[in-house]
Amino acid sequence: MSGETLDGGAFDGGSTAGAPTRVDHLAALPATGPLYAGALARAGRAMVATASVGEGLPDRALRVADVHLDRARLDAYCRLIGETAGEAAPPGFVHVTLFPLQLALMGRADFPLPMLGMVHVANRVEQLRAVRTDDALVATTWARDLVGRPVGSGDRLGTQVELVTEARVGRPDGELVWQGVSTYLAKGVQLPDLALLDRPERPAFSPPVPTGGWTTAKLTSREYATVSGDRNPIHTHALAARAFGFRGTIAHGMDTAARALAALGPLRGEAFTWTAEFAAPVPVPGRVALRLERAEDLDVTAGGVRPGWSMTAWDPRRGALHLRSALALA
């Protein structure tokens, strides 16, 4: 692998700020199974030995070129999520296609947080145009913004990190079409010398009138794990989920967010900002209620509000909020 300097030019007000100076090229997207196996082994060792996490983020971005969306997998994803399987991929499919890059980065020995047990707390996608099956993508992932933050309502602390993934067409400096920012939280992990975020605001949630919803099922979670490559065992194995502090298996956050977006259908257009904040995990099996609502003043970007749609998902039995999501039209 040869390192090279990460070129800037991202559109999001300089999202390469704090980005690594060196880029490692991978020959292809790695398989996710071995990455999880390695992470499981490390998690097992960590349970018997004091965790020896590094400090700071790796000064590396990972890049893979000539990535093509897989037609058969796209079909399976669309059928599962409730999207029309066409030439243009839903933004969540670009996320799952490029997700192995995130795993590869988080699976590195010098990554300071344990890959398993991290919670996906938020996701943001800027899509400039739809990614199509005939696009040859150059995808790059890096980590940024390692910060401490309070967890829950008590005085526990955790560490949060953002993983940025961008997809360009053709060349490393080609047309930027898609950029994702996934925010993960490692509960109970504290690293020295980190800035500490304020406690996130948690406005009280009272369930609105739903416009739709869906049921979650183990079979569906297994299918999402297969089609997304996100084989984190908390989604498919109750024992694993309990080991990481959940009451039982929970749905993939990006599965929930993608279903909510699918309900919106073609109104999202090709270019947009799609945000998702994940609240209480979605139990499997269970039911999810959804409300889609038109919004004129979505505040998803610094400097100005945009029209679009808000998507809220919750547990219709307990009234617990699962997801606040927004789709701001470009």
Place this chain on the structure above:
Amino acid sequence: MTSAPSYSPTASPTASSAGSARPTPNGTAVVVGGNRIPFAKAGGAYAGASNLDMLTSTIDGLAARFGLAGARLDEVRAGAVLAHSRDFNLAREAVLGSSLDATTPAVTLQRACATSIEAAWDVANKVTLGQIEVGVAAGVDSTSDAPIVVSERLRRVLLRLGRARSVPEKLKLLGQLRPADLAPVAPNVNEPRTHLSMGEHQALTNLQWQVTREAQDAVALASHHHLAQAWQDGLFDDLVTPYRGLTRDAALRPETTAEALAGLRTVFGNDQPNPTMTAGNSTPLSDGAAAVLIASPEWAAQRQLPALARIVDAEAAAVDFVRGEDGLLMGGAFAVPRLLARQGLGLDDIDLVEIHEAFAGVVVATTTAWADEAFAAERLGLPALGTLDPARLNVAGSSLAAGHPFAATGARIVATLATLLARRRAADPEREAPFRGVISVCAAGGQAVAMLLEA
């Protein structure tokens, strides 16, 4: 080498004129009559009958009623909502199994619960244009004999298995199957985009329009009492042929009371603080079929058959329930006002109103919307229709009491309303204004079809 074709045209019995006659639009299509079988409850008297069985019997009953055995009609147009893939040509197969002449053409169509009212609209249009003289519009549905399919994974593996060439390839495919994939999948009529059942959707609409339990139960009570009275008065002697031992609609409870309805537990909207929907104010799953005969007045006169009512006009509507803009079954709040506005009519000009009771809440919410000035101004751009006199509504009962075999309901209502209007006309032949009736049938996918009849 020349040899003349040696076929000799033989005279074949045809009910209608020669097909080569030039179409002469005369602008009129009339309902000659209808026939249906009593509607059964799911798993009841028709549990062993298929859609094709019931549709064929219903068409045979219609043919018997109007002396059409052996006759070639210009079209039979029919469909089912829960359709088996083997029934891809359901209407034509029913014709071939019926007493109609085998040269009667047929079309299979589907517009969810508005299937047979759509069929009636289509047939009426063709008659009006002079392209055909007579046709049958029909619908059938069985929830007892519904298609069961294999799981999506098994289906895909089986399809790929059929294309696989080598044994290892086939074994690899079979190895992908899990025990859970082998379980059969029963049909559901949940909305594919919201994953909510119709009942859950109506519960949301009831919230939006503040429909009370009392108002819904009152609709249900009236439906049972009106239908029971209509059976007692012999209205259905002209409209229903007994089938498989059933002589009356199985869901009908003539003795039901407001207290009995009020005592039922709620079945939909139970996530809401005050659920209101019960098995009493929701239609039961049903089996049944209905058909209506539509023709030009000349065709009816030639055969000395009645012209019960003219099909004047129809209008379809669809709402965006997916994003919660309107309730799933609220299409009638748009279709009926638009239809009446086009015809220059108000609610006072309508003698009888038939609103398909998918749920009692549909009737309450739709009539509430008709009277809502703000809704009319903002959503329709029309004046509000005003408040409907309950004495004009579903006077011979509707789906809550009769049952609702999805695709059959439209034809049931068209035939019933035409008969009711014809009786009013017969009782008051001197009235100058026509007796008018309007129908609203809501359907899955946020659709509705409205139709105007007059006698």
